[in-house]
Amino acid sequence: MTTPGRKALLTVLVVLISAWVLFPIILIALASFTTRTQLYAWPRSLVPSPFSAETMRFFVQAQDVLQSLLNSLLVAAMTIVLAVLIGAPAGYALSRFRFGGKEVFRLGILGTKMFPATILAVPLAVSFINWNLYDTLLGVALVHTTLALPFAVVITTSVFVGVPFELEEAAMTLGCSRAQAFRKVAMPIALPGLAAAAIFTFVLSWNEVFAATILTLRNRTLPALVMNAVGLAGAPIDYRFAGGFFMIIPALIIIFVIRRYLLTLWGVTVR
Amino acid sequence: MADIQLERVRKMFGKVLAVADVSLHIKEGEFMVLLGPSGCGKTTLLRCLAGLERVDGGQVIIGGDDVTDHPPGKRGIGMVFQSYAVFPHMTVFDNIAFGLQMQRVSSAEIQRRVGEGAELLQIQQLLARYPAQLSGGQRQRVAVARAIVMRPRVLLMDEPLSNLDALLRLQMRGELKRLHHEVRSTTVYVTHDQVEALSLGDRIAVMKDGTIVQLDIPDRVYDLPATRFVGSFIGSPPMNFLEGTIRSSNGARALETAGVRLEFHGVPARGRDAVLIGIRPEHIAVERVAVAGGIPAGAIPAAVVVVEPIGPQKLLTVQVGPSTLKVTTPVDFAVDQGQRVWLRFDPSRIRLMDPQTGDAIAS
Amino acid sequence: MTVAEQRLEQTLPPVRRQAVDWLPYVLLLPTVVFLAVFFVYPMLQAFVLSFRSPEGAITLRYFQAMLKDTYFAGALRNSFLLTAIIIPLQVVLALVIALLINTRFQGHPWFLFICAIPLGISDLGAGLIWSSFFTERGYLNLILQNLGLINEPITFLSFERPAWLYGAIVATEVWRATAIVMVILVAGLQLIPKDYFETADVFGASSWRKLRYVTLPLLRPALQTALIIRTILAFQLFATVIVMAGRIVPVLAGEAYFQYGLLRNVNIASAYAVLIMTLSMTITIFYLWLLRTKEEELGRG
Structure with a gap:
């Protein structure tokens, strides 16, 4: 595997593919820091001179952007709480017990994961109007929870499988009830894994466009706001570029922070 | 407590x-x-x-x-x-x-x-x-x-x-x-x-x-x-088991294995004739008889299959009729694979079992 | 029958009635209830909305309206066409990346990280990123101008240049969603025991033959998963397309969005939803059948 030809080929491929992934991100970052007048000028240079935060500022100060940013964060927070609170007990049950119907449940979860669930936002919109959930952040969070729940169950199952039941049993022989053993031993050890489930859920909720767009009118999340501005109102390019860059920043940071767990989170639990 | x-x-x-x-x-x-x-x-x-x-x-x-x-x-x-x-x-x-x-x-x-x-x-x-x-x-x-x-x-x-x-x-x-x-x-x-x-x-x-x-x-x-x-x-190597029979002659019952009559006093008065003889490796004495000597009385002929020195002792695997036994000898006991030896069971250490159930027979 | 079982039959059974352990069911209950309300119920509701007339009778009028809609034929064709172009490209590129990472060259964790970045980017985000390249005042025109190839910017993303529209959408989707295929394949590669490759080495197999006869067959479960997930996501594709092409290139999920968001027509939007669900499930079953792991091949390992 170490003949010079192979090594050169490998290097070329790695460089090309890395450039393919990074280049567009660099371009939109450059565009976001070019002044608005320059963006519309022709011709202009590739690298902005000078670098300016004006376009970003324009986007952030555009109507509803800050409010929808806050909305997005609130929806993500609600989704995380709901998905972990609802999913973790199921994950715990799958990791600890043998019981009738376990395989049926597992298959159900698998089916849910492989279902185009965002589409369900259309019929849900009708129900949500009746349930007073239409155009509310909670409504969006509930749909995002539906999307995230199967993954939360699968991730927490593997997290609790990694916490030996003997530890809880040991705690029980030392005077804990079952619930105390969970709270004092299993829970603290599982916490980093639960954090991973939370991060996965955040990325899912932060990026979800379709359901958020369908289910909101005034209380838009950030993707829903930008989607509508672009899709129905034809937003100008400075708004598009700055908005695009703004929306990918948290994702870039998160992917960087959890880079060691990418394979486990996306590669294993997504299937 | x-x-x-x-x-x-x-x-x-x-x-x-x-x-x-x-x-x-x-x-x-x-x-x-x-x-x-x-x-x-x-x-x-x-x-x-x-x-x-x-x-x-x-x-x-x-x-x-x-x-x-x-x-x-x-x-x-x-x-x-x-x-x-x-x-x-x-x-x-x-x-x-x-x-x-x-x-x-x-x-x-x-x-x-x-x-x-x-x-x-x-x-x-x-x-x-x-x-x-x-x-x-x-x-x-x-x-x-x-x-x-x-x-x-x-x-x-x-x-x-x-x-x-x-x-x-x-x-x-x-x-x-x-x-x-x-x-x-x-x-x-x-x-x-x-x-x-x-x-x-x-x-x-x-x-x-x-x-x-x-x-x-x-x-x-x-x-x-x-x-x-x-x-x-229990025991390493574990207890040996070989087939034995109880024969009556002159009103007395005696234990035999491989055609050799064993010195053993615990033969049950009644019961089946076929038994399983259990004996631990360290309770079997191994003898090599001088060339001139005849067959020692009460000793069972055996062929040495494997010789393993295990530190304080030698562990022999020997063949007696259809059974394979493990026996231990002192380290200086000179013996080679393929040689013929004679085994003598310690009569007080023999344990008889029912060959069907495997349960010990009270003696 | 073991000795223990015989003994059991002889003894009187002093069996206490053991209560069923309800705890696992209690723990599953929230998930089941939640998915029943927010997953199963809307799924049924989609059928009700798309098949029931205001009078309560079963009707095909919404589906007929959907079929007659000017955008429908194009949307169906585009959804299939884009899926058929994008997914093979993604699988090949993902496989190349996964195999590169699997060589464990120095710095491969960084390469994995770079290739995984798009995992955290939405279809909307990706569409906006790539529009900065393809749009009229975008970087493609700037580069061409700097190279002296053009004087005036070209409008690539217009209905007069369908090939450019398709190309931009394909590039964006391949850029964004190759990552998920890649990560699943890398995880799948890691599950293959090293012995297989060592055995292949002993028999002097060439790299190509190792790939063809060892890696790919063993990677089949991972490929199957990746294909199913990607195809389902591809039929949900809409933001990228709308950013790049508006409604010039209609797609199924986009039409559901326009029917609901623009025209407020819930029934026809639901008909689109039912269509997307049905297509996704059909294709999933097709993949499962196509890539079923044959028993004898598993046993041969």
């Missing part, structure tokens, strides 16, 4: 009977070893005793209290797990103090008792560390300390030494013995290692298929196995 009374304890996993109505009385301060191969139900029985498994029948009585329906924490037990189950997110001190804190013992008392326990297991200098910073042997000590600072009425140990390497296992075995002499708590110890059982147990309960096949002091379990299974499970 307390005695333990198990009354017809039964545990099923689905349709599989893991513990089949076992009754067992363990005396106060006794060190009881549950010994058996994997899957024999010994660990399940221990877990029923601890309350980690709900029994499907029978009673568990500790110190006169029926604890059958009590959760593990309300039984007055301390348990040491095979994997140690030391809490990785707590320091050694917090691990040992965990049970005491659950009992809401005052912090001064906790300090004192953790210190005591740590001293007993010689881990005082490790109290501030986390389990990840400890060796296997040290974690083992933490697990034992955590159990005994609770001053449990009963101490339960599930294969506590099986995850240690050979040398450490030997050392910890001695430590556990010392500890038992100092603390004297009623102990139930599960193992599949017969050497551990023989060296630690006041009594040994040998288990197979969910039942106790023999319950006795170590010497008697070793010398007088109740069944062929016990004889072949």
Whole structure:
């Protein structure tokens, strides 16, 4: 595997593919820091001179952007709480017990994961109007929870499988009830894994466009706001570029922070 | 401290009977070893005793209290797990103090008792560390300390030494013995290692298929196995078994094997003619007869198949008729593969078994 | 029958009635209830909305309206066409990346991280990123101008240049969603025991033959998962397309969005939803059948 030809080929491929992934991100970052007048000028240079935060500022100060940013964060927070609170007990049950119907449940979860669930936002919109959930952040969070729940169950199952039941049993022989053993031993050890489930859920909720767009009118999340501005109102390019860059920043940071767990989170639990 | 009374304890996993109505009385301060191969139900029985498994029948009585329906924490037990189950997110001190804190013992008392326990297991200098910073042997000590600072009425140990390497296992075995002499708590110890059982147990309960096949002091379990299974499970190399017949001549009954009449006084007066002869390797004397000499009376001819020097002794594998036996000889016993030797069984050590059931025949 | 079983039959059974352990069911209950309300119920509701007339009778009028809609035929064609172009490209590129990572060259964790970045980027975000390249005042025109190839910017993304529209959408989707295929394949590669490769080495297999006869067959479960997930996501594709092409290139999920968001026509939007669900499930079953792991091949390992 170490003949010079192979090594050169490998290097070329790695460089090309890395450039393919990074280049567009660099371009939109450059565009976001070019002044608005320059963006519309022709011709202009590739690298902005000078670098300016004006376009970003324009986007952030555009109507509803800050409010929808806050909305997005609130929806993500609600989704995380709901998905972990609802999913973790199921994950715990799958990791600890043998019981009738376990395989049926597992298959159900698998089916849910492989279902185009965002589409369900259309019929849900009708129900949500009746349930007073239409155009509310909670409504969006509930749909995002539906999307995230199967993954939360699968991730927490593997997290609790990694916490030996003997530890809880040991705690029980030392005077804990079952619930105390969970709270004092299993829970603290599982916490980093639960954090991973939370991060996965955040990325899912932060990026979800379709359901958020369908289910909101005034209380838009950030993707829903930008989607509508672009899709129905034809937003100008400075708004598009700055908005695009703004929306990918948290994702870039998160992917960087959890880079060691990418394979486990996306590669294993997504299937 | 307390005695333990198990009354017809039964545990099923689905349709599989893991513990089949076992009754067992363990005396106060006794060190009881549950010994058996994997899957024999010994660990399940221990877990029923601890309350980690709900029994499907029978009673568990500790110190006169029926604890059958009590959760593990309300039984007055301390348990040491095979994997140690030391809490990785707590320091050694917090691990040992965990049970005491659950009992809401005052912090001064906790300090004192953790210190005591740590001293007993010689881990005082490790109290501030986390389990990840400890060796296997040290974690083992933490697990034992955590159990005994609770001053449990009963101490339960599930294969506590099986995850240690050979040398450490030997050392910890001695430590556990010392500890038992100092603390004297009623102990139930599960193992599949017969050497551990023989060296630690006041009594040994040998288990197979969910039942106790023999319950006795170590010497008697070793010398007088109740069944062929016990004889072949205990001892390394295990007991030899070969076919024998009882023949009557002149009104007297005598034991024969491979056509040789054996010197043996315990022939039962009645009963079947075909028997199984059990004899331990070290109770067989091996002789090489001088060229001129004839066949020694009462000696069984055998062919040497394998010669293995094993340190203090030589281990021979010999062929007697259809049976293969293991025998030990002194190191200086000169013998080669393929040679013919004569075996002489120590008559007081012969154990007769029923060839069908494998049960020992009372002599 | 074992000795223990014989003994059991002889003894009186002092069996206590063991209560069922309800705890696991209690723990599953929240998930089951939640998915029943927010997953199963809307799924049924989609059928009700798309098949029931205001009078309560079963009707095909919404489906007929959907079929007659000017955008429908194009949307159906585009959804299939884009899926058929994008997914093979993604699988090949993902496989190349996964195999590169699997060589464990120095710095491969960084390469994995770089290639995984798009995992955290939405279809909307990706569409906006790439529009900065393809749009009239975008970087493609700037580069061409700097190279002296053009004087005036070209409007690539217009209905007069369908090939450019398709190309931009394909590039964006391949850029964004190759990552998920790649990560699943890398995880799948890690599950293959090293012995297989060592055995292949012993027999002197060439790299190509190792790939063809060892890696790919063993990677089949991972490929199957990746294909199913990608195809389902591809039928949900809409933001990228709308950013790049508006409604010039209609797609199924986009039409559901326009029917609901623009025209407020819930019934026709639901008909689109039912269509997307049905297509996704059909294709999933097709993949499962196509890539079923044959028993004898598994046993041969």
